[in-house]
Amino acid sequence: MGWLSKIFKGSSHRISEGQYHEKYRDDGVWNEPSNSLDTLSEYENDDIDHAIALSLSEEEQKKAKAIENASTLEEDELLARALQESLNADSPPRENGHAYQPVPFLFSSGFRICAGCNTEIGHGRFLSCMDAYWHPECFRCHACNQPISDYEFSMSGNYPYHKSCYKELYHPKCDVCKQFIPTNMTGLIEYRAHPFWMQKYCPSHEMDGTPRCCSCERMEPRDIKYVTLDDGRKLCLECLDSAIMDTNECQPLYLDIQEFYEGLNMKIEQQVPLLLVERQALNEAMEGEKNGHHHLPETRGLCLSEEQTVSTILRRPRIGAGNKIMNMITEPYRLTRRCEVTAILILYGLPRLLTGSILAHEMMHAWLRLKGYRSLSQEVEEGICQVLAHMWLDSEIISGSGSNVASTSSSSSASTSSKKGSRSQFERKLGDFFKHQIESDTSPAYGDGFRAGNQAVLRYGLRPTLDHIKLTGTFPC
Numbered sequence: 001m002g003w004l005s006k007i008f009k010g011s012s013h014r015i016s017e018g019q020y021h022e023k024y025r026d027d028g029v030w031n032e033p034s035n036s037l038d039t040l041s042e043y044e045n046d047d048i049d050h051a052i053a054l055s056l057s058e059e060e061q062k063k064a065k066a067i068e069n070a071s072t073l074e075e076d077e078l079l080a081r082a083l084q085e086s087l088n089a090d091s092p093p094r095e096n097g098h099a100y101q102p103v104p105f106l107f108s109s110g111f112r113i114c115a116g117c118n119t120e121i122g123h124g125r126f127l128s129c130m131d132a133y134w135h136p137e138c139f140r141c142h143a144c145n146q147p148i149s150d151y152e153f154s155m156s157g158n159y160p161y162h163k164s165c166y167k168e169l170y171h172p173k174c175d176v177c178k179q180f181i182p183t184n185m186t187g188l189i190e191y192r193a194h195p196f197w198m199q200k201y202c203p204s205h206e207m208d209g210t211p212r213c214c215s216c217e218r219m220e221p222r223d224i225k226y227v228t229l230d231d232g233r234k235l236c237l238e239c240l241d242s243a244i245m246d247t248n249e250c251q252p253l254y255l256d257i258q259e260f261y262e263g264l265n266m267k268i269e270q271q272v273p274l275l276l277v278e279r280q281a282l283n284e285a286m287e288g289e290k291n292g293h294h295h296l297p298e299t300r301g302l303c304l305s306e307e308q309t310v311s312t313i314l315r316r317p318r319i320g321a322g323n324k325i326m327n328m329i330t331e332p333y334r335l336t337r338r339c340e341v342t343a344i345l346i347l348y349g350l351p352r353l354l355t356g357s358i359l360a361h362e363m364m365h366a367w368l369r370l371k372g373y374r375s376l377s378q379e380v381e382e383g384i385c386q387v388l389a390h391m392w393l394d395s396e397i398i399s400g401s402g403s404n405v406a407s408t409s410s411s412s413s414a415s416t417s418s419k420k421g422s423r424s425q426f427e428r429k430l431g432d433f434f435k436h437q438i439e440s441d442t443s444p445a446y447g448d449g450f451r452a453g454n455q456a457v458l459r460y461g462l463r464p465t466l467d468h469i470k471l472t473g474t475f476p477c
Contacts, residue, residue, distance in 0.1 A: 114138050129153075130160065141165050176201045176210055176219050194218065196436045215239040215351055216430060228324045229349045230317070231279040238426050242352045245316040247276040250359075253352060257360050260392055261367065264462065270339045272366055274359070275312040276348040278330070285310055285345055300347040301358040303365035307337045313348050325349075340369040353396060353431045357438075360392040361385045373470055380469060383449020387457055390438045390450065397431040 112121040115130075116138025127134040137147050142159035143166070154166035161169070172181050172191060181202055184190040191200050197218055201210075205219060211226050212219050213236040220226065226234040235243060244250050254274045261267060277285070279298070286299055288308045304310075311330045320326035335342040344362045346355060364385040368376070400423050423431075441447030456465045456475040468476040 116140065130155075130158075143169060172200050174202045174205070175199045175221060176205050177222055195440070196433050213239055214349075215243075215354055216433060225323050227319055228322070230325045230328055233279075233349065235349060239351045239430070241424075242427055243349055244276065244352055244355045245348055246313045247274070248314075249316060250274060250276050250346065250355065253356055254359065257356060257363060257392065260360070260395065261363060266367055268363065268367055268370060270341065270370060272339075272341050273333070273335070273343040275310055275333055275343055275345050277310060277312055277345050278328070279347060281311040281330075282345055282347055298347075300350070301362045302345040303362045303369070304335060304342045304345065305337075305340060305369065307335050307342060309334050310343065310345065341366040351427070351430060353393065353427065354434055356396065357389040357393050357434050361389040364388040371470075376469070376473055378445040379449040379452070380474060381449075382445040383451075383453035383475070384466070384469065386438050386441075386446055386450035387453040387462075390435060390454065393431055393435050393438075397428060397435070400428070 112126065112133045113119070114121050114126070114135045115132035116134050121133055121135060125136055127136055127139050129139060136149070139148050139160065140146060141148055141153075141162045142156075143161055146162070148160060148162055150162060152163055154161045154163050156166065156170060167180065172189060173179065174181050174191070179202075181189055181191045181200065190203060192203055192206065193200050194217065197216070199218055201219055210219055211234040213226070214229075214233040215235060216239055218236060220236050224236070226236055227240050228234060244253065251274070258268065282299055282302060285302055285304060285308060289302065289304055289306055310333050312333045313328065314331045315329045317325045317328040333343075344359065344366060346358055346362070350358070362385075365381070368381060368384075373381075438446075438450055441450065452475045453465070456468075456477075460468075460476055465476060468474070
């Protein structure tokens with residue numbers, strides 16, 4: 001900085017010197033006493049005339065020199081001002097945190113071309129960034145096309161961005177609060193992502209009471225409403241659109257899955273009641289069951305073998321104030337043992353495809369018991385039941401209008417057709433999600449069991465696999 005301060009000192013000195021010459025000219029030339037000429041002799045007058053002539057000649061030279069000095073000073077002032085502006089700039093742009101100093105040139109030093117406008121860079125400031133030279137006004141953000149003069153700039157590919165523009169384009173936003181996901185203590189962006197929906201959200205939302213749909217498992221944005229079921233579960237409005245809410249509403253789906261089994265030559269001859277129930281009734285029934293495999297934190301379906309009384313949902317509840325379920329009407333249903341299976345219970349309030357996959361799973365439990373498959377390991381029984389649930393989902397997604405793996409029955413009601421008819425894009429995606437849940441389950445019984453059973457069915461077929469299970473109690477290798 002020493003050489004810069006010297007330039008400023010020299011400039012100020014020359015400016016000051018130019019002011020001094022003007023003052024001398026005023027006082028020493030134009031303000032001479034006029035009355036001094038009366039006391040001089042003629043000879044002296046000639047000498048004075050000569051001296052005046054010389055003085056006027058010198059004055060003309062001084063004027064010319066003053067003009068030249070003024071021109072030089074004006075150029076010095078302009079260059080000094082340009083240098084001062086470069087020093088007073090907030091800071092040079094930084095590329096990804098590394099500073100690139102904009103070098104001020106008082107005079108052109110070599111031939112430099114601006115990478116922005118492709119013209120020569122003359123006197124004044126220029127920037128040296130990205131292995132190129134730029135006029136300051138030509139170094140612009142690729143997003144907003146405004147000059148970059150901030151402390152730092154970001155890059156994507158070969159393009160520079162304002163840090164704010166880069167953040168808006170590339171910094172992940174939370175799908176729940178819609179804010180930029182904050183960095184952690186080490187300066188890294190940390191967020192949670194759903195493995196299927198690829199939904200990104202702040203880690204704090206897992207602990208701040210943000211609701212999650214009990215069906216699709218998504219966290220909805222803050223401005224989206226949920227329906228609160230009477231047992232505290234939250235259901236997003238998209239899942240609510242196809243949710244089955246009472247026992248009568250579930251009967252067409254039950255018939256559809258019975259047809260699916262019949263199409264696989266696995267018809268269930270016995271009449272097994274299907275009941276849609278609340279969570280409390282499902283938990284109570286599970287406690288009354290002597291045998292059964294239950295691994296999920298929340299059981300959503302049961303195949304019962306014992307006689308007991310179950311409270312079933314009689315009529316679809318309505319949604320009241322605050323998007324809460326109201327007027328839930330239930331009635332007791334007495335189960336009597338006429339065969340190895342007394343009833344199938346399904347949790348209410350789930351979308352049709354999820355309800356159907358649970359029902360297909362529980363119906364396989366019923367089929368195994370009714371056909372004499374006894375003392376199976378949990379991995380084998382739950383695994384093959386998951387295979388049937390996955391197969392039913394597959395058939396629904398492929399057909400788009402109900403099961404056509406099984407033979408189609410003309411007895412399906414109009415309500416069944418409307419439920420199974422044209423699928424929305426979300427419902428198709430939801431079916432893929434339920435398949436993904438089965439495929440990616442990490443539990444030994446449901447996850448490993450499904451993968452072993454599915455591999456056997458794909459290799460040998462469903463019927464040979466079932467025959468092998470009945471003989472050995474294991475999946476064929």
